[in-house]
Amino acid sequence: xxxxxxxxxxxxxxxxxxxxxxxxxxxxxxxxxxxxxxxxxxxxxxxxxxxxxxxxxxxxxxxxxxxxxxxxxxxxxxxxxxxxxxxxxxxxxxxxxxxxxxxxxxxxxxxxxxxxxxxxxxxxxxxxxxxxxxxxxxxxxxxxxxxxxxxxxxxxxxxxxxxxxxxxxxxxxxxxxxxxxxxx
Amino acid sequence: xxxxxxxxxxxxxxxxxxxxxxxxxxxxxxxxxxxxxxxxxxxxxxxxxxxxxxxxxxxxxxxxxxxxxxxxxxxxxxxxxxxxxxxxxxxxxxxxxxxxxxxxxxxxxxxxxxxxxxxxxxxxxxxxxxxxxxxxxxxxxxxxxxxxxxxxxxxxxxxxxxxxxxxxxxxxxxxxxxxxxxxxxxxxxxxxxxxxxxxxxxxxxxxxxxxxxxxxxxxxxxxxxxxxxxxxxxxxxxxxxxxxxxxxxxxxxxxxxxxxxxxxxxxxxxxxxxxxxxxxxxxxxxxxxxxxxxxxxxxxxxxxxxxxxxxxxxxxxxxxxxxxxxxxxxxxxxxxxxxxxxxxxxxxxxxxxxxxxxxxxxxxxxxxxxxxxxxxxxxxxxxxxxxxxxxxxxxxxxxxxxxxxxxxxxxxxxxxxxxxxxxxxxxxxxxxxxxxxxxxxxxxxxxxxxxxxxxxxxxxxxxxxxxxxxxxxxxxxxxxxxxxxxxxxxxxxxxxxxxxxxxxxxxxxxxxxxxxxxxxxxxxxxxxxxxxxxxxxxxxxxxxxxxxxxxxxxxxxxxxxxxxxxxxxxxxxxxxxxxxxxxxxxxxxxxxxxxxxxxxxxxxxxxxxxxxxxxxxxxxxxxxxxxxxxxxxxxxxxxxxxxxxxxxxxxxxxxxxxxxxx
Numbered sequence: 001x002x003x004x005x006x007x008x009x010x011x012x013x014x015x016x017x018x019x020x021x022x023x024x025x026x027x028x029x030x031x032x033x034x035x036x037x038x039x040x041x042x043x044x045x046x047x048x049x050x051x052x053x054x055x056x057x058x059x060x061x062x063x064x065x066x067x068x069x070x071x072x073x074x075x076x077x078x079x080x081x082x083x084x085x086x087x088x089x090x091x092x093x094x095x096x097x098x099x100x101x102x103x104x105x106x107x108x109x110x111x112x113x114x115x116x117x118x119x120x121x122x123x124x125x126x127x128x129x130x131x132x133x134x135x136x137x138x139x140x141x142x143x144x145x146x147x148x149x150x151x152x153x154x155x156x157x158x159x160x161x162x163x164x165x166x167x168x169x170x171x172x173x174x175x176x177x178x179x180x181x182x183x184x
Numbered sequence: 185x186x187x188x189x190x191x192x193x194x195x196x197x198x199x200x201x202x203x204x205x206x207x208x209x210x211x212x213x214x215x216x217x218x219x220x221x222x223x224x225x226x227x228x229x230x231x232x233x234x235x236x237x238x239x240x241x242x243x244x245x246x247x248x249x250x251x252x253x254x255x256x257x258x259x260x261x262x263x264x265x266x267x268x269x270x271x272x273x274x275x276x277x278x279x280x281x282x283x284x285x286x287x288x289x290x291x292x293x294x295x296x297x298x299x300x301x302x303x304x305x306x307x308x309x310x311x312x313x314x315x316x317x318x319x320x321x322x323x324x325x326x327x328x329x330x331x332x333x334x335x336x337x338x339x340x341x342x343x344x345x346x347x348x349x350x351x352x353x354x355x356x357x358x359x360x361x362x363x364x365x366x367x368x369x370x371x372x373x374x375x376x377x378x379x380x381x382x383x384x385x386x387x388x389x390x391x392x393x394x395x396x397x398x399x400x401x402x403x404x405x406x407x408x409x410x411x412x413x414x415x416x417x418x419x420x421x422x423x424x425x426x427x428x429x430x431x432x433x434x435x436x437x438x439x440x441x442x443x444x445x446x447x448x449x450x451x452x453x454x455x456x457x458x459x460x461x462x463x464x465x466x467x468x469x470x471x472x473x474x475x476x477x478x479x480x481x482x483x484x485x486x487x488x489x490x491x492x493x494x495x496x497x498x499x500x501x502x503x504x505x506x507x508x509x510x511x512x513x514x515x516x517x518x519x520x521x522x523x524x525x526x527x528x529x530x531x532x533x534x535x536x537x538x539x540x541x542x543x544x545x546x547x548x549x550x551x552x553x554x555x556x557x558x559x560x561x562x563x564x565x566x567x568x569x570x571x572x573x574x575x576x577x578x579x580x581x582x583x584x585x586x587x588x589x590x591x592x593x594x595x596x597x598x599x600x601x602x603x604x605x606x607x608x609x610x611x612x613x614x615x616x617x618x619x620x621x622x623x624x625x626x627x628x629x630x631x632x633x634x635x636x637x638x639x640x641x642x643x644x645x646x647x648x649x650x651x652x653x654x655x656x657x658x659x660x661x662x663x664x665x666x667x668x669x670x671x672x673x674x675x676x677x678x679x680x681x682x683x684x685x686x687x688x689x690x691x692x693x694x695x696x697x698x699x700x701x702x703x704x705x706x707x708x709x710x711x712x713x714x715x716x717x718x719x720x721x722x723x724x725x726x727x728x729x730x731x732x733x734x735x736x737x738x739x740x741x742x743x744x745x746x747x748x749x750x751x752x753x754x755x756x757x758x759x760x761x762x763x764x765x766x767x768x769x770x771x772x773x774x775x776x777x778x779x780x781x782x783x784x785x786x787x788x789x790x791x792x793x794x795x796x797x798x799x800x801x802x803x804x805x806x807x808x809x810x811x812x813x814x815x816x817x818x819x820x821x822x823x824x825x826x827x828x829x830x831x832x833x834x835x836x837x838x839x840x841x842x843x844x845x846x
């Protein structure tokens with residue numbers, strides 16, 4: 001929504017400029033729609049991981065964060081992805097000031113790093129995850145899997161509470177936010 | 185709060201646009217109206233570049249003009265093509281022979297134009313077969329596949345057909361490691377680590393005639409070899425291969441081949457390998473592989489099965505091969521025009537490592553190894569590293585170069601082409617692709633002399649870019665003008681099959697080489713008819729050889745009688761035309777194979793085994809003249825044992841007394 005608004009304004013402005021300042025240039029600028037496969041109109045196919053998150057009432061913070069981090073285009077791609085999706089309640093456990101700061105453009109790289117730490121390129125079912133297994137995440141760091149009483153834990157800090165298959169992978173709903181190891 | 189905040193951001197951005205909106209430079213993601221003019225080639229005008237595009241699972245190679253994106257030709261390579269009679273005519277069937285017999289299909293992933301002194305010379309283009317491992321050489325005078333060589337000890341030839349800077353060698357590396365050909369392969373798959381080996385082939389290319397021969401193979405640990413590029417300039421004499429699955433997994437590679445933080449780039453000192461060969465260190469190993477050559481004089485291919493290959497053991501001969509650690513399943517392995525920088529693209533990596541050839545040499549000389557991998561020394565990562573491009577995008581795959589110090593890398597996951605500076609490793613521009621880009625191509629972009637006017641992105645997904653055509657949509661290329669600082673998208677164009685790697689070259693390098701016709705007096709086909717007077721039909725037992733000619737607008741003979749059910753009929757059709765762009769076609773009703781398409785001056789043969797008696801029309805399939813529709817004839821087929829005499833004629837008027845009787 002936000003992007004459409006900006007583009008529309010930009011588009012109008014550009015056309016206006018062409019009319020007034022560059023009469024010799026009869027070519028009007030058509031602005032491409034920003035973004036990628038998330039804009040494909042398709043209500044018939046199985047939902048991708050982004051649409052699964054968007055369709056969940058428990059993931060509004062995650063969806064807002066994915067948009068802010070410009071990760072919607074990537075996650076609408078062919079994948080395959082495994083997305084560990086913290087619920088709104090999980091984000092609620094994070095200090096509010098920290099979270100608000102992460103949603104600013106100045107901290108976009110940090111937000112990207114955290115969100116990419118929740119995604120791995122390969123579709124892994126919960127039952128395929130093994131105790132002690134490490135997963136290489138998109139941001140370049142690893143997470144460690146542990147299995148306790150039949151529950152799958154990530155870095156001993158978040159647990160898989162539900163799993164939703166998607167067209168381009170799988171979304172595992174988790175009850176905590178995973179924080180990448182601090183860089184040396 | 186958040187919503188308000190976002191809205192605020194939006195307003196700020198709008199204000200930013202207001203300030204810059206009137207500047208003449210277009211926004212990066214804008215498709216401007218001048219894009220049409222940039223991609224427009226007026227009717228009757230030639231394109232500026234040839235673009236040789238792999239056809240992927242079509243098994244063929246296509247030729248496009250740039251910047252128009254017009255399809256000029258589909259060259260049949262590894263798959264039969266009934267349109268051109270490729271793999272159906274007796275002359276071309278041997279081209280698809282392998283150690284597994286006749287193989288009518290393959291998967292062509294990469295194209296590579298021949299080079300002299302590191303520059304594209306326009307003589308040949310090579311293609312690889314990814315399934316039944318082979319390399320093909322296509323002549324750029326005839327745009328026909330002239331040679332195909334099979335690769336022993338290999339399965340899935342992916343890191344191919346890349347060449348050295350004088351086309352001394354074209355290489356092939358096995359994608360699947362497998363047990364070697366000379367041992368029993370009937371063993372448990374789970375014995376991968378003990379029994380599976382990786383082979384890399386160096387195929388020599390004849391300086392004048394381009395003839396290919398496997399000079400030697402290197403036996404290496406069992407991993408997956410993915411892509412490769414030769415050193416050039418200072419690094420000429422070396423070849424670099426990416427490899428993944430150093431975990432040596434044999435199942436669910438999606439997970440199991442992504443466990444290690446680093447796989448490898450393999451650096452091969454092939455000049456050193458040549459020394460060992462001279463010193464007699466190569467072992468002759470028994471195997472079987474086909475070598476198929478098309479002869480332009482006889483217009484016929486011959487297939488030979490070879491039974492031996494020379495193998496060098498990279499583990500025993502310590503100083504040929506070195507592994508360089510490279511993050512997360514490297515795919516693209518690309519060398520910049522100076523030969524100093526080697527770019528490895530770990531498809532699961534969050535950065536792009538760039539290695540330095542000079543540092544690699546020092547590291548090897550000073551034995552800066554972190555250990556070995558199955559007997560091959562592993563150079564310390566930092567010792568060979570020039571630097572890393574940080575956070576370049578998601579899912580880096582392939583890199584080409586502009587010769588001005590910049591590299592262009594594709595990112596599959598984030599669907600973009602990213603331009604970055606090789607020296608300081610800073611990103612300088614990004615352009616979205618629609619969608620999920622795989623390979624890219626800059627004319628000469630892997631050579632010493634790129635001609636960097638355009639970059640073409642070859643995309644894997646085209647959802648909503650073209651009118652829908654059911655579940656499978658058009659495969660696609662996207663053309664960007666890179667003559668300025670910023671990449672500018674100017675054209676989408678569909679491609680055949682699935683485009684993987686492609687190469688492009690200025691039209692002038694190739695267009696004057698084009699053969700217009702084959703001289704009929706030089707035609708050495710054993711069944712040629714050099715002129716209508718030589719046309720005839722000859723019976724040899726149950727084989728009937730028709731020495732047929734075609735010229736505007738008739739066949740000779742065009743009436744044939746005395747063929748019997750059970751005969752094998754061979755139509756050897758010689759196109760007598762000595763004029764450009766006048767092929768003739770030949771088809772016979774009920775033929776179970778295909779048509780023939782015969783180039784001027786050429787002879788091609790269609791085998792036909794009629795199963796029922798009756799009247800069989802023949803006709804020319806390629807619209808050749810105003811009287812093309814008159815270019816036809818008949819073959820009368822009689823029952824087995826019939827005593828109808830074998831006769832043939834052209835233009836013989838029907839005698840009154842033999843008029844049909846009831």
